[in-house]
Amino acid sequence: MGLWAKFKNTTLYKSIYRNDYPDTPRNQVLVILNSVVLHLHPVKLPRRAVRVSYTWGLGGLSLLMFLILTLTGVWLMFYYVPAVPHGYQSMKFLDTNVIFGPFARNMHRWAAHGMVIAVWLHMTRVFYTGSYKPPREFNWVIGVVLFLVTVLLSFTGYLLPWDQLAYWAIMVGSNMAKVSPVVGTYVQQALLGGFDIGPATLIRWYTLHVILLPLACIALMAMHFWRIRKDGGISTPIPYDEDGETDQLNDNNEGKS
Amino acid sequence: MADVTEKFQQAGPKVQPGAKEEMVYTWPYLVSIEAIMAVTMILALTIMSTFVNAPLLDLANADITPNPAKAPWYFLGLQELLLHMHPALAGVIVPTAALVLLGMIPYIDRDRRGTGIWFSTKKGVPIAVFAAIYTAVIEITLVVVDEFLIIPGIHPDGSKGIGPLLKFGLAKAFGIKEVWTAWIGEILIPIIFMIAIPWILASWVKRRYKANTREVMISLYTFYLTSFVVLSLIGTAFRGESMHLMWPWQVKPPH
Numbered sequence: 001m002g003l004w005a006k007f008k009n010t011t012l013y014k015s016i017y018r019n020d021y022p023d024t025p026r027n028q029v030l031v032i033l034n035s036v037v038l039h040l041h042p043v044k045l046p047r048r049a050v051r052v053s054y055t056w057g058l059g060g061l062s063l064l065m066f067l068i069l070t071l072t073g074v075w076l077m078f079y080y081v082p083a084v085p086h087g088y089q090s091m092k093f094l095d096t097n098v099i100f101g102p103f104a105r106n107m108h109r110w111a112a113h114g115m116v117i118a119v120w121l122h123m124t125r126v127f128y129t130g131s132y133k134p135p136r137e138f139n140w141v142i143g144v145v146l147f148l149v150t151v152l153l154s155f156t157g158y159l160l161p162w163d164q165l166a167y168w169a170i171m172v173g174s175n176m177a178k179v180s181p182v183v184g185t186y187v188q189q190a191l192l193g194g195f196d197i198g199p200a201t202l203i204r205w206y207t208l209h210v211i212l213l214p215l216a217c218i219a220l221m222a223m224h225f226w227r228i229r230k231d232g233g234i235s236t237p238i239p240y241d242e243d244g245e246t247d248q249l250n251d252n253n254e255g256k257s
Numbered sequence: 258m259a260d261v262t263e264k265f266q267q268a269g270p271k272v273q274p275g276a277k278e279e280m281v282y283t284w285p286y287l288v289s290i291e292a293i294m295a296v297t298m299i300l301a302l303t304i305m306s307t308f309v310n311a312p313l314l315d316l317a318n319a320d321i322t323p324n325p326a327k328a329p330w331y332f333l334g335l336q337e338l339l340l341h342m343h344p345a346l347a348g349v350i351v352p353t354a355a356l357v358l359l360g361m362i363p364y365i366d367r368d369r370r371g372t373g374i375w376f377s378t379k380k381g382v383p384i385a386v387f388a389a390i391y392t393a394v395i396e397i398t399l400v401v402v403d404e405f406l407i408i409p410g411i412h413p414d415g416s417k418g419i420g421p422l423l424k425f426g427l428a429k430a431f432g433i434k435e436v437w438t439a440w441i442g443e444i445l446i447p448i449i450f451m452i453a454i455p456w457i458l459a460s461w462v463k464r465r466y467k468a469n470t471r472e473v474m475i476s477l478y479t480f481y482l483t484s485f486v487v488l489s490l491i492g493t494a495f496r497g498e499s500m501h502l503m504w505p506w507q508v509k510p511p512h
């Protein structure tokens with residue numbers, strides 16, 4: 001018996017992996033059911049749903065970006081001080097004195113842009129494949145909120161380096177919020193913590209960026225993934241006869257055409 | 258079974274009643290694709306992060322305004338609108354309306370037929386192409402007109418564009434106060450444009466293609482998509498000093 005085979009026989013290994021390598025139907029079922037991550041998936045799914053040209057994997061890539069951002073974000077938090085001008089200095093320090101500092105910052109930056117793009121393209125894929133139609137209406141709505149949260153995550157993060165680029169980009173953005181009808185000044189006070197972008201703004205945006213918005217994103221993603229399963233998995237064409245009016249249409253349909 | 262989608266794409270969404278989907282195991286069919294995609298993406302990001310540095314300019318300084326000051330790229334479409342209308346409209350009302358309307362799509366288009374097929378029907382692609390060209394042509398034209406339009410006698414102070422034309426023109430012609438005519442150019446006309454452009458598109462598509470709800474929806478989403486792309490591109494690559502229109506190579510990167 002080889003060393004690996006011996007190891008697979010130990011109590012330790014068996015306590016972690018409850019099934020053998022998934023190369024038999026039984027184990028292909030078990031591997032999904034036994035693993036917390038894999039069991040987000042169904043055990044089986046329509047062949048057309050796994051075709052890359054159907055989803056382009058964009059929902060999954062959005063999630064991947066989020067995970068990368070969480071990891072690199074924690075790394076950045078070890079060094080980042082949310083104060084004026086310390087925020088800027090920690091960026092400088094990170095860029096020159098920290099091992100993998102520039103790398104982590106670059107990765108966080110590019111993945112952030114990547115996530116906005118991926119989420120936006122994912123929404124576009126869902127739209128053009130008609131996958132928002134009943135019974136997936138509400139998951140589309142959750143998606144729209146996820147899109148908003150993603151953009152807000154990116155926007156709040158944009159201020160944190162506290163350099164000219166950050167400051168003036170946020171200035172342009174928050175000047176737009178200021179002119180909201182009726183509630184404008186309140187919105188601005190709430191967002192900026194004062195009349196101008198200053199230390200109070202930085203700490204607010206930092207808090208939103210590292211706690212509130214990521215938690216919101218996680219909660220929404222949990223609902224999103226749960227509902228994909230509950231709505232019958234990835235969308236597939238509805239069987240119907242073009243001449244018949246309502247055959248095989250589900251009760252959710254209100255018969256419009 | 259693999260060509261089923263193509264077949265129905267060609268023929269419109271006509272799936273045999275009761276046709277069963279061919280099922281495959283998640284392991285390995287999906288898990289392997291997910292793994293390959295994740296690894297490829299991580300590799301690409303790693304390479305990019307090794308060679309391309311995130312920008313870090315000078316310390317923020319409220320006294321030194323960069324010219325131009327630009328929002329992050331995904332807001333540059335809105336910032337572009339800002340040049341053509343009242344800021345409350347461009348910065349608050351339009352984005353809010355866009356999100357609400359996006360969220361309403363599945364509550365307006367409730368027919369399940371066409372689910373799960375790219376562009377749903379054989380008219381889907383031509384309608385999307387038509388809507389994209391329609392939107393791009395109109396918006397680019399409007400941006401250019403608003404940048405350069407100048408009518409001697411009505412644009413006296415060197416101002417250009419549709420807003421000032423109405424502001425001074427109407428004030429002169431009818432003796433109305435300029436505060437009121439400014440309101441027409443900054444709020445009323447932009448709202449009319451923003452409603453009329455998609456409205457005309459939808460009715461046109463309905464007539465020309467005898468489109469159903471889904472197909473009209475495709476034209477409207479394409480309007481949204483094209484507007485976002487066109488306006489963001491103009492805002493990113495064609496707006497330089499003082500937010501004037503110029504060629505991309507004349508636009509200096511932020512410094």
Ligand code: HEM
Binds near residue numbers: 120131132139140143
């Ligand atoms: C953080 C952002 C998001 C993540 C991580 C995410 C993730 C996913 C994943 C993994 C799927 C499975 C299929 C696929 O990959 O395409 C999916 C499906 C879906 N997503 Fe998202 N999504 C996000 C944002 C959105 C947005 C912005 C929308 C729409 C406005 C949306 C609407 C939907 C719908 C309706 C489905 C079901 C599609 C189908 O059944 O074919 N999602 N999402």
